Amino acid sequence: MxxxxxxxxxxxxxxxxxxxxxxxxxxxxxxxxxxxxxxxxIETTKQPLTLDTLVKDAGVFQQWKAVPSQPIATLYNTSFIKQQTAVVDFGEHLTGYCSFTVEELNRAVDAPIRIKFTFGEVPSELTTPFDPYTGGLSRAWLQDEIITINEVPATITIPRRFAFRYVKLELLGSSGYSDFRISQLSVKATTSxxxxxxxxxxxxxxxxxxxxxxxxxxxxxxxxxxxxxxxxxxxxxxxxxxxxxxxxxxxxxxxxxxxxxxxxxxxxxxxxxxxxxxxxxxxxxxxxxxxxxxxxxxxxxxxxxxxxxxxxxxxxxxxxxxxxxxxxxxxxxxxxxxxxxxxxxxxxxxxxxxxxxxxxxxxxxxxxxxxxxxxxxxxxxxxxxxxxxxxxxxxxxxxxxxxxxxxxxxxxxxxxxxxxxxxxxxxxxxxxxxxxxxxxxxxxxxxxxxxxxxxxxxxxxxxxxxxxxxxxxxxxxxxxxxxxxxxxxxxxxxxxxxxxxxxxxxxxxxxxxxxxxxxxxxxxxxxxxxxxxxxxxxxxxxx
Amino acid sequence: MxxxxxxxxxxxxxxxxxxxxxxxxxxxxxxxxxxxxxxxxIETTKQPLTLDTLVKDAGVFQQWKAVPSQPIATLYNTSFIKQQTAVVDFGEHLTGYCSFTVEELNRAVDAPIRIKFTFGEVPSELTTPFDPYTGGLSRAWLQDEIITINEVPATITIPRRFAFRYVKLELLGSSGYSDFRISQLSVKATTSxxxxxxxxxxxxxxxxxxxxxxxxxxxxxxxxxxxxxxxxxxxxxxxxxxxxxxxxxxxxxxxxxxxxxxxxxxxxxxxxxxxxxxxxxxxxxxxxxxxxxxxxxxxxxxxxxxxxxxxxxxxxxxxxxxxxxxxxxxxxxxxxxxxxxxxxxxxxxxxxxxxxxxxxxxxxxxxxxxxxxxxxxxxxxxxxxxxxxxxxxxxxxxxxxxxxxxxxxxxxxxxxxxxxxxxxxxxxxxxxxxxxxxxxxxxxxxxxxxxxxxxxxxxxxxxxxxxxxxxxxxxxxxxxxxxxxxxxxxxxxxxxxxxxxxxxxxxxxxxxxxxxxxxxxxxxxxxxxxxxxxxxxxxxxxx
Incomplete structure (x- = not known):
């Protein structure tokens, strides 16, 4: 309904x-x-499978597809300031709570970090700008959350429940005098x-x-x-x-x-x-x-x-x-x-x-x-x-x-x-x-x-x-x-x-x-x- | 420093x-x-004093002033869907944690609510768009947080500590089939x-x-x-x-x-x-x-x-x-x-x-x-x-x-x-x-x-x-x-x-x-x- x-x-x-x-x-x-x-x-912890590239393709559903492009280790082992953005693919539809870890990389993190997470059931949710919002239901249903991370290292669970297969991470703010990486992305998936x-x-x-x-x-x-x-x-x-x-x-x-x-x-x-x-x-x-x-x-x-x-x-x-x-x-x-x-x-x-x-x-x-x-x-x-x-x-x-x-x-x-x-x-x-x-x-x-x-x-x-x-x-x-x-x-x-x-x-x-x-x-x-x-x-x- | x-x-x-x-x-x-x-x-709970109007004035610091315009009860007693935005004035600089309550107003809230909170030490922080960000420090220092409220009624404490006198609330998403009000805005202010x-x-x-x-x-x-x-x-x-x-x-x-x-x-x-x-x-x-x-x-x-x-x-x-x-x-x-x-x-x-x-x-x-x-x-x-x-x-x-x-x-x-x-x-x-x-x-x-x-x-x-x-x-x-x-x-x-x-x-x-x-x-x-x-x-x- x-x-x-x-x-x-x-x-x-x-x-x-x-x-x-x-x-x-x-x-x-x-x-x-x-x-x-x-x-x-029943709670099950799920790990992402790959990093994907979003590819425009007029021949696929809603004209966007997510193509596995790199192992998930690439996300974990590389400066996220260098990456700036990543699309993570869990390989299946999940409903649950997302956790991730932020760790320093070589230098002390001297400022908060601002990351936008967008959760998508289908690839087009990650490629279509949500704002200015034209939809008829609450804008708040769209599964994007901007997270401020004040202390590093930290393991954070986003308190909102999401339904998704893909997660896009976008770096919105960080200090030019520090560096960090993201790791241990996981989902506590639930079902009865x-x-x-x-x-x-x-x-x-x-x-x-x-x-x-x-x-x-x-x-x-x-x-x-x-x-x-x-x-x-x-x-x-x-x-x-x-x-x-x-x-x-x-x-x-x-x-x-x-x-x-x-x-x-x-x-x-x-x-x-x-x-x-x-x-x-x-x-x-x-x-x-x-x-x-x-x-x-x-x-x-x-x-x-x-x-x-x-x-x-x-x-x-x-x-x-x-x-x-x-x-x-x-x-x-x-x-x-x-x-x-x-x-x-x-x-x-x-x-x-x-x-x-x-x-x-x-x-x-x-x-x-x-x-x-x-x-x-x-x-x-x-x-x-x-x-x-x-x-x-x-x-x-x-x-x-x-x-x-x-x-x-x-x-x-x-x-x-x-x-x-x-x-x-x-x-x-x-x-x-x-x-x-x-x-x-x-x-x-x-x-x-x-x-x-x-x-x-x-x-x-x-x-x-x-x-x-x-x-x-x-x-x-x-x-x-x-x-x-x-x-x-x-x-x-x-x-x-x-x-x-x-x-x-x-x-x-x-x-x-x-x-x-x-x-x-x-x-x-x-x-x-x-x-x-x-x-x-x-x-x-x-x- | x-x-x-x-x-x-x-x-x-x-x-x-x-x-x-x-x-x-x-x-x-x-x-x-x-x-x-x-x-x-030392923790002290502080209440806001007034709702303010932000007024452009070339003769004041940074060209914006906050003018008390309505009692805080106006915020609490009116549909926030009608208000859409409000500037709350605590009357003094505070450092601490902000809490607020969201309650139904006449109808069941049938969708999440998305509210942007912007905390300002001076009025211009509430009137200057932050994005696209041109500053040299982390964008994440700016005191704006977008909060998704999934269940109503709810009393929420934003986990980040803020330093501010003014808070601007902007409604970014809600259901057209529901209504709600915000109340009990307060700050747990800290100092030693x-x-x-x-x-x-x-x-x-x-x-x-x-x-x-x-x-x-x-x-x-x-x-x-x-x-x-x-x-x-x-x-x-x-x-x-x-x-x-x-x-x-x-x-x-x-x-x-x-x-x-x-x-x-x-x-x-x-x-x-x-x-x-x-x-x-x-x-x-x-x-x-x-x-x-x-x-x-x-x-x-x-x-x-x-x-x-x-x-x-x-x-x-x-x-x-x-x-x-x-x-x-x-x-x-x-x-x-x-x-x-x-x-x-x-x-x-x-x-x-x-x-x-x-x-x-x-x-x-x-x-x-x-x-x-x-x-x-x-x-x-x-x-x-x-x-x-x-x-x-x-x-x-x-x-x-x-x-x-x-x-x-x-x-x-x-x-x-x-x-x-x-x-x-x-x-x-x-x-x-x-x-x-x-x-x-x-x-x-x-x-x-x-x-x-x-x-x-x-x-x-x-x-x-x-x-x-x-x-x-x-x-x-x-x-x-x-x-x-x-x-x-x-x-x-x-x-x-x-x-x-x-x-x-x-x-x-x-x-x-x-x-x-x-x-x-x-x-x-x-x-x-x-x-x-x-x-x-x-x-x-x-x-």
Whole structure:
């Protein structure tokens, strides 16, 4: 998830201050369980591999590549006043804390030293000037820090956590009467992953295997004390990212304790009206962001259902059932007598996400996500023996499904439409299929005709691509799903991705929802789901 | 002292590595005593007084003034995103560590905050862009730090020590979806001064009283765990600054323990050949700068003598006698049969300081400082009952004095000359008077005719002005001394100095030996000696 979404939400603030506090006591207990299950991070000290040269090349991603040019010993054994600048390459994406040592070289250091460190997930972050800053998110997300070293020798750990593969060092100030060298550059890398996932089938296509490796790294880097959305920037627990990461985790690292911790944390920080929070901060004390998000609240229920299916941990699911059940209320006041959601009113009163493609009409997706979440929650209730508490769901699902098909399916073109202007989008088809509004045949037809139509709204981010993939597989479009993976995620791999990017448009390397591509996250949770697809559907992806 | 002096010293490095270590065992004992007597700093928490507006004004020092414009509560109670920038005024010069609190304002802070702090001793440091940096000293001395705040609320102490009165805060990055305020800005100010000096006589001229106050503040700010040369920059213990500060301390704060600590530290860090180190660093472990300085080595002896005279602490003086005696050897190989120092050879083999006026011929000053130090050391020896160990001094002093008078006094003009080009300078007159080469009448004549002569080399810094003042008083030129104090130090006060500056030329507010006036130190030890003169000579200055 990302910040620009808040723009859509200026009207939603009022919803967080209802008169009564639905879960006052339960919330404290959930928060305590979250505290009790806080993951212990695995720390690994990593050394840089090489010094790199940054080379402009119109043929590579974002037109810059980092070429290993010298051994790291060259940095350590040479006056840094002579070097002035260096680009250090750790050879892999890391999330953690950087330390280095500064030592005199032949002469006493008689003045402070000023060094600028710039940490980059991709080479272009080291070559693009950050200022004057034109981006739409906080300038402070950019990973540059100017360090003043007052005493030499010294070993310094920069207190800020960074996400990066490359570090550029630039000397901004030193005394002409002294000399020094830098040594022992290292990173204390962190993750809450402590398992190795099963190997893929030997028959797996080489590019699929690479996609899997990059996806695993992406997931591992985002798995810290919560499922972060991206270790470079937000670092928060968003329900949308949690859901996708926990799916990938189920089929790879199997760190169920992290999922459990996150589900409790979200429950413990639910708003007073019982709505699951769109996203929460862990530090300095756990607290929710104040913007509720309609579709994420519903996805919380599905995440709990998937957790139970994967682990059999009925006790946690029972424990969380009150908040799961409460999310079912979110749509209810918008469901009309005809079974259609009042999209206009819901859109006025809530932040609806689904994707951040500007201009996306979300009527069909909204109808779909409610039916999908109701179905999943009903399945969960049955497993917990709670059907009687949600006895209204089957009829509601049926009514909403029929209404959606009646109002949103365009038999002439074979696609689902959305809104007053009958917009055709990938988002609408995906959610109509996932909700079961579309039959399998209708789904196949829709995805087949979409590429031939004009004015189709394509996905704006990997987050929606996940739901499109899932919908294709649900319709049995195995080849199309594999092709999409090879072209979309495979495209990133072929462009040199160490981890999957928050934003990827095969035709525009510089696309940024924040008007400044270096502030994009290049290791982003919602892009990691190939791990889930490849491992859940071996017949499609491992043959 | 300041760094540019090292330029003159490239040839001197060899002198620090003699074959034998003169004081190996003694040095360890001296260093241990320094360690045992390490001062405990007095910490005081200071609050800012006002928010200021920086106003351009061609009529004020360096053309910028800080005008109090709002109460500090305005900073604390207003969104900092609205303010974007603020100039905080603590109302006095402070040396210490700055803390501040960042708190949410109505909305969750969802991104890091990037704030630039610039600390200034004078307003122009807040208005002059530092980059691209053109100065001759390390850019890192400039007191600007960019802080990334990752979690809110937070109370942060910037780990670097600053010397300043003003702090400018500039917001460089924040999220448009959040808001915050800054509060509880404070400084933990440090000094090793814990006494209040005696009041001046009520009859004291108002400007003299102001000079005294500014001098006391300057001295107090420089008295930390050593006598620093200036708390903004070097922060080191230099013998030249120690000598002047300890003189001022004797007549004001009377912190004899600090002087004792510094004398032991210098002895403990003397070079292998027994020469007292020009300057030493305390951190990260005590170590000397590697450039020996001829005149400072000799001044060490005089500092010990003055310490003994002031305190009667014979034990310390006895303890340090070996290194005091060793400094007498520094000049010996350069003293010719005719009693004249071999200035050319000494100048080749040693760093000679006296002042940093470019082009100053130092022959007369060199001859003078040796005689002056020999006389003072002989007086010290007598107090310690060690005359027999320095029995050669009286004859040497006599021979050198006569030779100097014969070779350097120009009877026609009535001034002392220096070098092949017979240069006339304030430095030469001062040192010929202080050494006793000049009679009182000759001294008066010299200082009287100097202002009427062409091509006189004037002092370049307050350091030399001290010796000129002392020489004037030694000749009985009380009015001239008082006039000099009123015009020179009084000039700084009238230009708004909170503390005395490292560099002051009444005709050029922007003078900088480092080619960039914001890197000058505006609280500098060697400028504090009005405290000494006003209080040692009340008949001249307090009537």
């Amino acid at each position: 990302k910040k620009s979404c808040f723009l859509f939400c200026a009207l939603c603030f009022a919803t967080i201050l209802p008169a009564q506090d639905v879960f006052k006591d339960l919330r404290a207990a959930w928060l305590q369980k979250a505290e009790d299950t806080k993951p212990v991070l 992953v402590n398992t190795t996932p099963a190997a893929l089938a030997p028959s797996t296509d080489a590019l699929i295997a690479q996609i899997d490796r990059v996806g695993l790294t992406t997931l591992k880097e985002c798995m810290q004390t919560v499922y972060e959305d991206g270790p470079k920037r937000d670092r928060r627990l968003w329900i949308g990212d949690l859901y996708l990461e926990s799916l990938a985790n189920i089929y790879s690292f199997k760190n169920d304790a992290l999922t459990r911790h996150c589900l409790y944390l979200l429950a413990g920080l639910s708003y007073n009206d019982g709505v699951a929070p769109s996203n929460v901060f862990e530090r300095p004390r756990p607290h929710p962001q104040i913007n509720p998000l309609f579709d994420y609240a519903l996805i919380y229920d599905v995440a709990v259902k998937e957790y139970l299916d994967a682990t059999g941990d009925t006790q946690t699911a029972q424990d969380l059932w009150p908040i799961v059940k409460q999310q079912l209320e979110v749509p209810k006041k918008y469901i009309g007598a005809d079974g259609m959601m009042d999209y206009l009113r819901a859109g006025k009163e809530w932040w609806l996400f689904f994707d951040w493609r500007n201009g996306l009409d979300k009527q069909a997706a909204l109808q779909g996500v409610v039916i999908w979440a109701y179905k999943n929650t009903y399945a969960l209730a049955k497993k917990l023996g709670k059907e009687n508490e949600v006895a209204d769901l089957p009829a509601l699902i049926k009514k909403m499904t029929e209404a959606a098909h009646k109002n949103l399916y365009d038999k002439t073109t074979g696609v689902f439409i959305s809104g007053e202007n009958k917009q055709v989008s990938y988002a609408s088809q995906a959610w109509m299929i996932l909700s079961g509004v579309a039959t399998q045949a209708e789904g196949v037809k829709a995805f087949t005709v979409l590429p031939t139509m004009q004015q189709v709204v394509y996905p704006g981010a990997p987050y929606l691509y996940h739901y499109v993939m899932e919908a294709m597989i649900q319709c049995g479009m195995n080849k199309a799903a594999k092709d999409l993976m090879l072209s979309y995620w495979g495209g990133m791999v072929q462009k040199g991705a160490d981890t999957f990017w928050e934003v990827y448009d095969p035709k525009d390397d510089f696309l940024s929802p924040y008007n400044f591509f270096p502030v994009n996250s290049y290791c982003h949770a919602w892009s990691c789901t190939p791990v889930y697809f490849i491992r859940k559907y071996p017949a499609i992806f491992q043959q | 300041k760094k540019s002096c090292f330029l003159f010293c490239a040839l001197c490095f060899a002198t620090i590595l003699p074959a034998q270590d003169v004081f190996k065992d003694l040095r360890a004992a001296w260093l241990q005593k320094a360690e045992d007597t390490k001062p405990v700093l 001064v814990n006494t209040t000096p005696a009041a001046l006589a009520p009859s004291t001229d108002a400007l003299i009283a102001q000079i005294d106050r500014v001098g006391l503040t300057t001295l107090k700010e420089c008295m930390q765990t050593v006598y620093e040369d200036g708390p903004k920059r070097d922060r080191r213990l230099w013998i030249g600054d120690l000598y002047l500060e300890s003189l001022a301390n004797i007549y004001s704060f009377k912190n004899d323990a600090l002087t004792r600590h510094c004398l032991y530290l210098l002895a403990g860090l003397s070079y292998n050949d027994g020469v007292a180190p020009s300057n030493v660093f305390e951190r990260p472990r005590p170590h000397p700068q590697i450039n020996p300085l001829f005149d400072y080595a000799l001044i060490y002896d005089v500092a010990v003598k003055e310490y003994l005279d002031a305190t009667g602490d014979t034990q310390t003086a006895q303890d340090l006698w070996p290194i005091v005696k060793q400094q007498l050897e520094v000049p010996k190989k350069y003293i010719g049969a005719d009693g004249m120092m071999d200035y050319l050879r000494a100048g080749k083999e040693w760093w000679l300081f006296f002042d940093w006026r470019n082009g100053l011929d130092k022959q007369a000053a060199l001859q003078g400082v040796v005689i002056w130090a020999y006389k003072n050391t002989y007086a010290l020896a007598k107090k310690l009952g060690k005359e027999n160990e320095v029995a050669d001094l009286p004859a040497l002093i006599k021979k050198m004095t006569e030779a100097a008078h014969k070779n350097l006094y120009d009877k026609t003009t009535g001034v002392f000359i220096s070098g092949e080009n017979k240069q006339v300078s304030y430095a030469s007159q001062a040192w010929m008077i202080l050494s006793g080469v000049a009679t009182q009448a000759e001294g008066v004549k010299a200082f009287t005719v100097l202002p009427t002569m062409q091509q006189v080399v004037y002092p370049g810094a307050p350091y030399l002005y001290h010796y000129v003042m002392e020489a004037m008083i030694q000749c009985g030129m009380n009015k001239a001394a008082k006039d000099l104090m009123l015009s020179y130090w009084g000039g700084m006060v009238q230009k708004g100095a909170d503390t005395f500056w490292e560099v002051y030329d009444p005709k050029d507010d922007f003078l900088s030996p480092y080619n960039f006036f914001p890197v000058n130190s505006y609280c500098h030890a060697w400028s504090c000696t009005p405290v000494y003169f006003i209080r040692k000579y009340p008949a001249i200055f307090q009537q």
